[in-house]
Amino acid sequence: MRTGYEKGFQVYTLTDCVAATSIGEHVNAIANDYQMFSRPVKSTDFAAALVSTEQGAQRRQLPTRVLIPPSSALRRVLQMPNFRRASAGLDTVTGMSEYTGHVDPQGAPATRELPDITITKLSVGPMDNNAYLLVCRRTGDALLIDAANDNQRISDLLGDGPDRPRLRSIVTTHSHADHWQALGAVAGQTGANLYAGAADAAALPVPTDVPLDQGDTVPLGDCRLEVIALRGHTPGSVALLFRDPTGYPHLFTGDSLFPGGPGKTVTPQNFSSLMDDLQARVFDVLPDDTWVYPGHGDDTTLGAERPQLAQWRARGW
Ligand SMILES: [Fe+2]
Secondary structure, eight states: OOOSOOTTOEEEEESOOTTOSSHHHHHHHHHHHTTOSSSOOOGGGGTTOEESOHHHHHTTOSOEEEEEOTTOHHHHHHHOHHHHHHHHHHTOEEOOOOOOSOOOTTOOOEEEEOSSEEEEEEEETTTTEEEEEEEETTTOEEEEEOOOSOHHHHHHHHOSSTTOOEEEEEEEOOSOGGGOTTHHHHHHHHOOEEEEETTTGGGSSSOOSEEEOTTOEEEETTEEEEEEEOOSSSTTOEEEEEEOTTSOEEEEEETSEETTEEOOOSSHHHHHHHHHHIIIIIITTSOTTOEEEESBSOOEEHHHHGGGHHHHHHHTO
């Protein structure tokens, strides 16, 4: 029995294990049936797959959750789109249920459900850019942060059913080209309003409908996001803050803040500007449990980064 999830693990829920003598055999049978794997799934693939409800599994109580380690070949099978489609038809394997803040490049999206909104993270394009789709759960209105690349994969997040979210807004966190490769396509398909920092708007390939500055807000259905201008990585970089009334704040930082440091700057003046804004507008006013969603790579929290602020200043990057 294992409690807690290690970083990078993903959680799958098996909803129908009745006919299987073990979870391993069950998934093995599915993988082999659909021949989506270059070799049979071996028992060693499950060596570190940890059943979170062992007793439930033994009694065939459902659902049973399995943790798939990052290195497991099984994980790659479960992430293959064809496999997921085939298995969904059998109602055997459903998607991830535990948000860790990690998604694989070109891999499956990860979704976190808050009481008011859902947040879906997807890595797109050759530079492992993160696109975030936020959906208001009451109205179905959606907002996309960085239509960075892979128009089709971003569109797939919205689905095609009659109840699919309506993409009302796209916010571009800053003007660097890896963050807007799909902006024109997604905007053209959806008619969404386009938002970007005022000082970066002129450098985008599509006209900005609403230029943003410090203190502005962007609507998301019944909710709203607060705009925090962070000047330095680019002059018009913006972060977006969602204050969850039931929990900790959620901060989308673009390339201005990552695990381990601020975003890249090209002059000492730009570095000082970014650090000053991060200090005054983020670290001084938001709590340690603020969850940080960066423009590339894994998520972090302000509490994890705060002890390093002085070190970042001293090193100058
Ligand atoms: Fe950037």
